[in-house]
Amino acid sequence: MRMFAVTSMGMRLEAIALIALGTMTVGATAQSVSPRKAAQPARTESAPCPSGWLLDVDVCVPLPAEIADGPELQDVANAHRDRQGNWVRYDQIPRLPERPADYDLYRYPIPPGMPGGHAVISGYDLDQPNERQRRGPTLSHVGHGGVDLPQKKGTPIPMAALEHQEGDAEVLFVGDLFGRTVITLHTLREAGQVREYVLLFGHLDTPAPGIAKGAHLAVGDLVGTVGDTGSPELVHLHLEARRVRAGVNIRNEPGYKLVANECTIVCDPRNVLPLR
Ligand SMILES: [Zn+2]
Numbered sequence: 001m002r003m004f005a006v007t008s009m010g011m012r013l014e015a016i017a018l019i020a021l022g023t024m025t026v027g028a029t030a031q032s033v034s035p036r037k038a039a040q041p042a043r044t045e046s047a048p049c050p051s052g053w054l055l056d057v058d059v060c061v062p063l064p065a066e067i068a069d070g071p072e073l074q075d076v077a078n079a080h081r082d083r084q085g086n087w088v089r090y091d092q093i094p095r096l097p098e099r100p101a102d103y104d105l106y107r108y109p110i111p112p113g114m115p116g117g118h119a120v121i122s123g124y125d126l127d128q129p130n131e132r133q134r135r136g137p138t139l140s141h142v143g144h145g146g147v148d149l150p151q152k153k154g155t156p157i158p159m160a161a162l163e164h165q166e167g168d169a170e171v172l173f174v175g176d177l178f179g180r181t182v183i184t185l186h187t188l189r190e191a192g193q194v195r196e197y198v199l200l201f202g203h204l205d206t207p208a209p210g211i212a213k214g215a216h217l218a219v220g221d222l223v224g225t226v227g228d229t230g231s232p233e234l235v236h237l238h239l240e241a242r243r244v245r246a247g248v249n250i251r252n253e254p255g256y257k258l259v260a261n262e263c264t265i266v267c268d269p270r271n272v273l274p275l276r
Pocket of ligand 1: 148237
């Protein structure tokens with residue numbers, strides 16, 4: 001099928017991967033987009049990015065490749081129509097069947113901040129059909145590749161171990177990406193295989209003092225504090241999990257590549273978060 005051929009070819013991340021506007025952050029790294037409409041050149045004129053790249057917030061991200069459209073794409077779960085009307089397709093790892101769907105059954109790094117003891121205000125929807133993915137009049141992009149955990153500004157975020165994690169987490173990135181962001185590396189033993197995942201902590205008020213690339217964080221060590229950087233409409237932690245692709249030495253990659261489809265695949269966080 002044509003669209004699958006195109007997908008296996010495309011390994012380019014797309015602008016929406018890095019955007020954090022309003023309550024909207026998108027974890028999907030799209031690979032391709034149809035030329036239903038010309039891409040909007042907005043924000044590129046004064047952008048300090050090379051040709052073919054787009055400034056998003058304060059990082060340069062490559063523009064998506066273009067592919068031919070096809071009616072069959074509309075039935076694919078890991079695709080959505082972006083706000084320009086183009087079909088965008090991406091890799092993602094859906095929730096595994098043995099992992100519960102109920103977000104309340106999982107343990108998060110911060111206490112529940114919602115009425116009724118719930119923690120998650122907005123969950124992972126990149127495995128949902130187009131019409132069920134998150135969007136809205138104030139959200140410039142479509143879909144959500146993590147969980148949003150509302151809490152008071154300044155709430156400390158201690159490091160939590162993922163399911164089947166071995167050893168400490170290692171800091172890969174501290175800087176501006178999804179607002180102020182910390183990204184950590186975790187080694188998990190899954191079904192006899194050792195796999196690496198990155199965890200993205202977005203919209204922080206402040207990263208932990210002194211935290212820097214290469215630091216090791218044990219369970220309970222401070223990652224940062226909850227904030228609203230890059231998300232002025234909602235104080236919350238955006239927590240996103242991504243599996244490192246085989247053969248990628250993720251420690252050598254710059255910050256924006258840590259969330260790029262060519263290096264990591266966005267993953268339903270329920271696959272790796274510990275159960276309560
Ligand atoms: Zn989010």
